[in-house]
Amino acid sequence: MPLVRGHKRRAQPEEDIDAPSPEPATQRRRASPPEPENEVDGDNDGGYRSDTLATQGNSTLEQLVKKMVRFALACEYQRRPIRRTEISEKVLVGGTGRQFKNVFAQAQVELRRVFGMEMIELPAREKVTVAQRRAAQKTAASQSQTKTAASWVLISVLPSQFKNPEIIGPAAIPSETEESKYAAIYTLLISLISLHGGQLPDSKWERYLRRLNIIDTTPVEGYDRTDKLIKRLEKDGYIIRIKERAGPGDEDIYWIVGPRGKVEVGDDGIRGLLTSVYGELDDEKEKDLDRRFARSMGLTEKAPKRPEAEQAQQTQGTRPAYADGEGEEGQDDEDGEGSDDE
Template identity: 40%
Template sequence: MPPSRRRTRPTEHEEPEEDSTQLTQENGNGSAEEATGDEGSESEDPNRAADEQLAKKLVRYTLSCEYSRTPIRRDGIKERVLGNQGRAFKRIFALAQKQLRTIWGMELRELPVREKMSLQEKRQAMKSNVQPKTGSGAYILTSVLPAAYRSAAIIAPSRIPTVEAEATYLAFYTMVVSLIWLNANELSEPKLMLYLTRLNANKNVASEATELTLKRMERQGYVVRKVDRPPVGHEGENTVTWHIGPRGREEIGLDGVMGFVREVYGESNDDLEKKLRSSLGIKQTREDADGDTIM
């Protein structure tokens, strides 16, 4: 009698073939997903690295422009830094700002739009239906360090051309901008020359002629020289007035002017602060009975 063939049952320690096959497939899918993820990260890294390099290039460009006090213009950034990556301006600009703040203690700030100075310009602006510009498209580097680290003992003037020449120029343009600001943002040329004569600076500023120094300040955006000519057919002399330039407003600002005046007077008191705020057009603040601030 032939032996009967009996179907063997899997023991408890044995696993079904179906489960092992399914596990193998799952492991295969997992490996494929990991490989895809690695490829994705590898493809993202070059783009990120390229952006970082462009941001570093932008930082170098801004530092070189600031060294010569040249406005950093958006068109210049696109032309000299971004090239054919002009659409990436916002992304690269944000990365450069991060590097400037965390490493250099500075940031890029947009210069204000040039104000309408003459009465004719203001009337034309009122009649025009064109939307006024909200930004100038030009930037400068400013410090973001705490005030305690901005003292002259820590941040000394540039050594080029010399420390003395740079310190003299910085003091001169700070003084001129402060004088214009204290005279309601407009100073006639005869009055400016009167101030400079009293300071023995009407002819020379250190080793440079005063006229050349004022032209350099105008070129770098600290001041604006406005010439008003008499109407056609009328006789008369040109009227020259000096105004604060975009760089003067952003770099020096009201705080710089007030600090300059306090330094000149040597000490601050209530009477000085009251006159200073009045000259600068700053509204006085006071507190009511509840302690709320009233303008």
């Protein structure tokens, strides 16, 4: 049988199979997508940076406000004033001193909103002695140009109905009992000084301590000796002991209310103490108590003096105003004599 020879098919080259059909040059150019990203990024670069800086600035302010609130609470825990210089050293560090106003204002908002408190500026210490007044006059010009560093303390801004002791008790540091003893003593002493015209002579001061049975010892834990407790009251700013030379070998000693005492207790605290002591009164007695309280505190205008009263004052000299019923010094020097109603 004859062999049949078939023709072999030649394999086409791979390039002929895989190579696509040529396309027009215009289609290839259209297929390449445009790349405008670089231009867009360049246009929005400034806005992105500004947003980033704003976010960083808000974060920095927030952190400073938190530090300010913590610092204020820590100072109040120790009954220390919140001094402007310490804020600059411990809160506004690293070149953030220019943000004091913003940080302080925002910290006030947070203290009111979260804790029901706010920072109030302490009054300047009074210049009561002759030497202090002369020094103040000499430095009056320089003080007008350079503002003195301020200091603040925290006070409650809660409504009066929420300040009831049955709702909010004394602080638990070191304990409610000891804190209530300390608060009662400084409130009473501040009230006595204020009701004597703001200045209480040392002789009367000792007599009141004797009547309160704290002339030598006190019931406050850790302050068994009275002199130790008095030093703490002075350190905390509730009272100030003034010593003034009255002549050769003679000096006058008296007590005044300190800056913290004026802010923390104030006229309202003294009036509240009187109300708790006298209890419920009828309308007539209530008005009489208000009138005597205002007169002792110097809240009313002085009545015109009579000629004989002016002459007596010129011969005797001026003296601190005393509470009702005490009048002249020595009129009630002995215990049990005189009237110390207020």
